[in-house]
Amino acid sequence: MxxxxxADPARIARYRLVRRLGTGGMGVVYLARSAGGSLVAVKVxxxxxxxxPGFRARFRREVETAGRVRSPWVVPLLDADPEAESPWLATAFVPGPSLAEAVEAYGPLPGASVxxxxxxxxxxxxxxxxxxxxxxxxxxxxxxxAVDGPRMIDFGIARMPEDTALTASGMxxxxxxxxxxxxxxxxGREIGPASDVFSLGCLLAFAAAGVRPFGRDSAAEVLVRTVHDEPDLDGVPASLLSLLRDCLAKEPGARPTVTGIQTALDGGGGAGGWLPESLTGLIARxxxxxxxxxAVDATEVSGTPAGVDTVPGWEDPPRGATRRRLLVLGTVAGVVAAGATAVRLTAGRSGHASAPGGGTPLPRLVLALQADLTGGDKPAGRAQENGVRLAVDHFNARADRGLSLALEVHDDGGSPARARRIARQLAADARVRAVIGPTTDACAEAVLQQYTRALLPMVSVSVGLDGASAREYRAYAATRPPDRNLPEPLVAYLVRTVRTRRTVLIDDAAEGDFSxxxxxxxxxxxxxxxxxxxxxxLAAGADGAGDFRALAESVTAAEADAVVFAGGCARAAELARALRAAGFSGARLATQRAxxxxxxxxxxxAADGWVFAAAFLDxxxxxxxxxxxxxxxxxFGAAPPWYSAEAYDATLFVAGAMAxxxxxxxxxGAIAGRLRETDYRGITKRLRYTSSSTGYTMRALYLYRTAGGRFRxxxxxxxxxxTG
Structure with missing residues (x-):
């Protein structure tokens, strides 16, 4: 909401508008109350x-068709005025998500729910x-x-099979x-009830497997597959495969009837318990x-504000209101009341925080930090923890935030096994909405699949994995460039600053594929x-002074004017001393690993003059x-170390999506999706998502140089x- x-009206007929529910090319949908207090959705x-005139006629037809359908599983039309200056219709309000939103946010539904x-x-x-x-x-x-079952909506293009308005050939x-x-x-003239059966088969396959049976490419490609290809039903439970294949038969006559589908499926789930707990909790919230x-009394104003449109309508209660309409309003209240029951069971897990000025408490959402706080990368992990803590405090101090963050810190010690245990714990904890971390590539590789299956956003700060495709891991957001980009600043320095002619590249086998x-x-x-x-x-087992002396002598023998070493800090120090002893005076470059x-x-x-490419700034x-x-x-009583500011940005990136x-x-899942729609400008970088496999694009590669025993x-x- x-x-x-x-520019929004205060009232539409007898309905007092209280919130916006959504907007589109055709109009706006509002949450509204009648004078009697009932909640409705009003589409204007x-x-x-x-x-x-043509559009108004189509809208009139939508009102007519929606009003003809009577079912507890169809959102009922309560009121409408297609002849008003701004045509509108009112339907029952359902506080739950759409099936599309639920599957995107939480993944496929269990078989019984489907x-x-x-x-x-x-x-x-x-x-x-x-x-x-x-x-x-x-x-x-x-x-x-809804907690008692699904509701079908939108009769905007519903028609009688014989209707000629939408049966033109090729439309x-x-x-x-x-x-x-x-x-x-x-x-068009062949589109009958069997067409809805096919669409229902597509919908149930999506609900069961989380993917569309004919793909997500361009509309033209999907339409071609629909006509000519077999559906992709991987991930659909075996118990549903036969029925869904029948529903997705290419010929209408080969598909089952809706009565046959209901008979085949009845017995799965049950009212009040048909959804998994995660979705019940969402509806509750x-x-x-x-x-x-x-309440309506609290929002009422005397008269109509200047410049606000109203649409004439019934007084409340309307004359001639049918018993069915009153019963429908009672049903809507029942849907909300059922959600309130779920609130008592599930709300409070995330807790509430006091609002600024001591007002109504704000919902508190949990953000987790997973970092190496005791292992070999403890300095980076501690820096990230401090940056995250500052960001959470900064966000929670905002008066306009609408929610508060609670931080949980988990130490994986740089151990992939320990990282996996933490990931299982966080994935199973429904309170946790996103994870910052881990610190190391190895721990990130160990948990990527776990967080992806849980649709739990994993926002890394210092991870440079090259193989973590943004398409494959849809909940993963890397806020630093991958390792494959580190050669860019090295090449730029060699070409523009050093203007090298001959460069020796030293592959440190101890660093594996990275080097x-x-x-x-x-x-x-x-x-x-x-x-x-x-x-x-440089062999992985090389550790003697003789090995590095021979390597340094090969550099000078090659008459090189630059050397690039792709190893870690200990072996880089050995090489630095050997190059100095060999009299090498050319450019010496390395990466952030050194x-x-x-x-x-x-x-x-011997460290003086070395230049390093890094993905973090000072x-x-x-x-x-x-x-x-x-x-x-x-x-913290000290200057901020490397990666602290990047962690601060990563946290506010996530917090902004939540807000x-x-x-x-x-x-x-909604947070993961929102991160891909966010253009974030922080203190260290700008984060924007692209559809390419690189995911989040950023100008975040830097150079450091040693001088006087310091990194500058x-x-x-x-x-x-x-240059110049």
């Missing part, structure tokens, strides 16, 4: 369409067909989930991916949010710049980070390597 905007058509869903929707379609109509747009977005009407072959081919809205990839990337970059490269390999105070301590004077040297630096010093959704909608930040590499 969103607050009303200044935009003025631009209201002036179109059976109950299918049986009730088949019953609803039976009522639609019994009224002489074909729904024509059966899809997950048109099914709402495709509906939603690709859930259309029947006869709809996909525009065979949304119901609680609705119940907390002010090989860095050397390969630098070689490719220098080759395109017409520079010469020479490859050398950018460690231990390198300075071990290499001594916040003390960044203007935008000055408030963060001051807050860090005040809180944009609102507490009632900030579920795991040179800046973003493109700016630090500008």
């Amino acid at each position: 969103e607050p009303l905007r200044g 058509i935009r003025a631009a369409h209201a002036g179109d 059976r109950f869903l299918g049986a009730r929707l088949a019953q609803a379609l039976g009522a639609v067909h019994g009224a002489g109509l074909v729904h024509r747009d059966v899809k997950p977005g048109n099914v709402l989930l 495709v009407v509906g939603s690709p991916g859930f259309l029947s072959p006869e709809q996909a081919q525009g065979r 949304r119901s609680a949010a609705v119940l907390a809205l002010p 090989w990839e860095v050397c390969a990337g630098v070689a490719d970059g220098l080759r395109s710049a017409r520079r010469t490269t020479i490859r050398r390999t 950018l460690d105070p231990r390198f300075l301590a071990s290499a001594g004077d 916040p003390a040297r960044v203007t935008a980070a000055k408030p963060f630096v001051a807050a860090y010093r005040e809180r 944009a959704l609102g507490a009632s909608r900030a579920e795991r 930040f040179l800046g973003q590499y493109e700016e630090a390597t500008v």
Whole structure:
């Protein structure tokens, strides 16, 4: 729900508007109360369409068709005025999510839930067909989930089979991916009840497996697959396969009837317990949010504000109100009351925090940090913990946040096995909405699948995995560039600053694929710049002074003017001393794996002049980070270390997505989706998602140089390597 905007009307007929539920090209849907206190959803058509006689006629037809259907599993039409200056209709309000939202946020439904869903929707379609109509747009977005069962909505394109308005040859009407072959081919006169059966089969396959049976590519490609290809039913439980294959038969006559589907599926689930606990909790929280809205008396104003449109309508109670309509209003109240019952069972797990000024407590959502706080990468892990804590405090101090964050900290010690145990714990804890971390690549690899299956957003700060595709791991957001990008600043420095002619690339076998990839990337970059490269390999077991002396002598013998080492800090220090002893005076470069105070301590004077490529900045040297630096010093009594500011940004990136959704909608899958829609500008970087496999794009690669026994930040590499 969103607050009303200044241009929104205060009232539509006898309904007092209290919130916005959604908006689209055709109009706006509002949450409203009648004077008697009943909650309804009011759909108001935009003025631009209201002036179109053809559109107004279609809207009138929608009202007529929706009013003909009688079923407990169809959201009932309560009221309408298609002749008003701004046409509108009012339906019962269901506080639950759509099936599309539920599957995107929580994954496929259990088999029993799918059976109950299918049986009730088949019953609803039976009522639609019994009224002489074909729904024509059966899809997950048109099914709402309530604690006692699903509700079908939207009769905007429902028609009688013989209706000529939508039977022109070649006209495709509906939603690709859930259309029947006869709809996909525009065979309008063949579109009957069997077409809805095919769409129901697509919907149930999506609910059971979490994927569309004919894919998610362009509309044209999906329509072609619908007509010619067999559906993809991988992931559908075996008990449902036969029925769904029958529903998805290409020929209408080969499909079962809705009565047959209901008979085949009845017995799965049960009212009040048909949904998994995660979805029941979501409905409970949304119901609680609705119940907390002010009563009509609290929102009433005398007269109509200047400039606010009203639509004439019935007084409350309306004259001639039927017993059925009063019963429907009672049913809607029952849906909300059922949600309130669930609130008593599940609300409070995330808790509430006091609102600014001591007002109504705000919902509290749990954010988890998983980091190496005691292992080999403890400095980075501790820096990230401190950055996250500052960000949570900063967010919770905002007056406009709408929710509060509670932080849980988990130490994996840099152990993949321990990381997996923590991931299982967090994935099973429904209170946890997102995870910041882990610290290391190895721990991230160990938990990616677990968090993906749980649709639990995993937002990493210091992980540089190359193989973590944003398409494969939809809940994963890396806020630093992958390791494969580290050669870019090295090449830029060699070409623009050093203007190297011959560069020796040293592949440290002890670092595995990382070192090989860095050397390969630098070689490719220098080759395109017409520079010469020479490859050398440092064996994984090399640890004696003689090994490094021989390697340094091979560099000088090659008459190189630059050397790139892709190993860690201890072996980089050994090489630094050996190169100094061999008299090498050319450029010496490495990556962030050697950018460690231990390198300075071990290499001594030989460390001076080395240049490092890194994916983190020095916040003390960044203007935008000055408030963060001051807050860090005040809180922790020291200058902020590397990766603390990046962790601060990652946390506010997630918190911003939660706040944009609102507490009632900030579920795991919804947060993951919102992160991909967010353009975040922080103190360290700007994060934007692209559809490419790289996921989040950012200009976040930097250069450091050692001088006087310290690492000195040179800046973003493109700016630090500008020639002239």
